[in-house]
Amino acid sequence: MQIDFIGHGLNKKNKLNVGDQIATSLKSNHFDNFIAFVAFTALSGVNKLLPFLKEAKNKKITFFVGDDNKGTSKQSLEMLLENNIETYIYHQNEEYVTYHPKLFxxxxKTHSRIIIGSTNLTNSGFLSNIEANIQLDYRTETDKQGEKLLNDIKTYFEDIINLTNKNLFKLDKELIEKYDTMGLLYSQLKFGSEVQSNDGENPNEKFVINEFYENEFGNGVEPNNLLSNKKVSLSQNDFDIFPIFLERYKSYKLNVKSTGAVxxxxxxxxxxxxxxxxxxLIREDILPYELASQLKDAGFPFGNAQEAQIRFIWNSNFDKLLEFKKKEQQHLNFTYVPNTKNKLSPYYELGSWCVRQKRRRNNLDTPTWDCNYEEEKMKSINYLWEVPDNFGVISTANDEKWTDRLLELDEYYEDTENTNTIPRQKTNLGKWLNEQITLKLTGSRGKNKRFLHxxxxxxxxxxxxxxxxEWERQKQVERESIIKLIENWKKVEIWDSKPLIEQKNKVKKQKKKSAK
Structure with a gap:
């Protein structure tokens, strides 16, 4: 866990700014869910974050805003609404209680961040006021203290987050007009190139619109890049002990933890x-090449340990894909795992994993697809991400149904009585197989013939x-006839090999049996 103080207004040299941190967090790949609890919003504050809110359209973003003390502007709410930012207004109808949090x-999946303090969503709060905030960064699900704090916060705001609080109202055009008529909001009026801020905190403040954008946000600190104030330098001792600990590390990685994280x-x-x-030393980029290359050869995780664990799991699944390729599709110039909902299928888990990789590759799932390592691995086996529909009547849309039939056919042949035969055409399985064979041999009916993919x-x-x-029915009939003939011939050979007396006795028994 790392805790940083974010203050500005008194000490201009402070390296962290709450606006920077919020903007950086919005554009970071580490976070996919953002919730803001703020008492006041001004057009200036929303404008500052708007570019980053737009870029984070694939993330879950929610604002819970107050309307007390006429501290929220009508224009800021209109901007949130126009840009489809999910926003709710906390309006106390019964007793007077001020909604006053400043919490982000x-x-x-790997990192979480909490920013709490005195800053509202206003230009004054971001840049000019004397503010004080605490930022806490921790690794999700591994830092118990951080998880406990986040859970306590979410429990406290539970009825707001779950949208069950009776004082909570979803932002829409009618609500803005209603609250404006009630005198709960203030308006920010433009005078030439100036805007009357009155952001609920500094009613007399004005700022020039063009200058407003000169100090852009988004240069804050990522959670995995937060550095301690301790200076790190290379020493002779690092060189002296390196060979000893490298061998111990290799043994640890081999026998204790294969991901390489100690x-x-x-x-x-x-x-x-x-x-x-x-x-x-790696983080400070001062580890000499001769040492770094040895660590790399030993499988040292140069990224964070959780990333190494993710890579290890991915490689384990890819190894299963290679086994599948070797066993089932070695003769094919491509690799493709059918997806099925049938959990009894031997393809089920591997097929589901391949579907998740496809979603990651299309930026529909996390973690971010590695365009170098993972892409090259899948290319090495020519994995088919898309099944082109122009080859045949069956598209990827009903791939699961087709795969289930394929598995049903496989189960049919597990019964030794069905060896060398095809299912009867009166059965659903037999009809399906006949359709596939027809599509393969002659194609579909009609002018626009389509064939089996x-x-x-x-x-x-x-x-x-x-x-x-055999694919062809006539060849299959001939094959079955030959197999039957061979079986009968073997019976004749066995019969002829028996002594004559044994043959006569067996014939007598059969006659007696038939006489009954």
Whole structure:
């Protein structure tokens, strides 16, 4: 966990600014959920963050704003509404209680951030006022103190977050007009190039619109880049002990934790300290190449440990994909895992994983797709992300139904009685197989003939081939006839090999049996 003080107005040299931190957090890939609880909003404050709010359109963003003390402007609410920013107004109807929080929550799968203090969503709060805020960064689900604090906050605001509070109203055009008529909002009027701010905090403040954009936000500090004030420098001791600890590290990675991250709870405290020391040198970009190259060869996680864990899991699943390729599709010049909802299918987990990778690749899921490492890995086996529809009548839209039939056919051949046969055409499975064979051999009816998709032909053909089934019906009849003839011939050979007396006795038994 890291805690930073964000103050401005008195000490202009302060490196952190709450506006910068909010903007940077909005554009960061570390966070996918943002909730803001603020008493006042001004056009100036919303304008400052608007570019970053627009860029974060794939993230869940929610504002809970107050209307007390005439501190929120009509124009700021209109801007939030115009840009489809989900916003709710806390309006106390019964007893007078001021809604007065200044709290910003950022949640992500690997990092979370909490900013709490005195800053409202106003230009004054961001830049000119004497403000005080605390920023807390922690690793999601691994930092118990950080998780507890976030859970306590969300519990406290539970009825607001869940939209069950009776004093909460969703922002729309009618609500803005209603509250404006009631005198709950103030208007920011333009005079030439100046705007009358009156942001609920500094009623006489004015600022020039053009100058307003000179100090752009978004240069704040990412959570995984937060540095301590401690200076790190390379020493001779780092060189002296490196070979010893490198061998110990290799052993630890091999026998204890294959991701390469040394756990702080390990009994080898000196190894953990060396591991952290290497991390510090890498972070400060002062680790010599000759040492860095040896760490790389040993599989040292140059990123954070959680990223290493994610990469390790990804590689494990990719190895399963390679096994699938070797076992099922080695003869094909592509790789494709059918997706199915049937959890009993041997393809189920791998198919689901491939679907998630496709979503990540299309920026529909997290973590961000690695265009170098992961993309090249999938290219190495020519994985098909899209199945073109122009080849046949069956598209990817009903891929699951088709795959379920394919698995049903596979189960059909698990019964030894069905060996070398095809399902009867009176059954649903038999009709489906006949349709696939027809599409493969002659195509569909009508002027615009469409044929079985090559991928499906390959997948179905693999099952048929393993079970001695021909695509063409006549060839299959001939094959079954030959197999029957061979079976009968073997029976004749067995019969002829038996002694004559045994043959006569068996014939007598059969005659007696038939006489009954």
């Amino acid at each position: 929550l950022f949640e992500g 756990n702080k709870n390990t009994e080898e405290k000196d190894l953990y300290n060396w591991y952290r020391r290497m991390k510090d 090559p991928i499906r032909e390959a997948l179905l053909g693999e099952i048929l081939k393993k079970n001695n089934i």
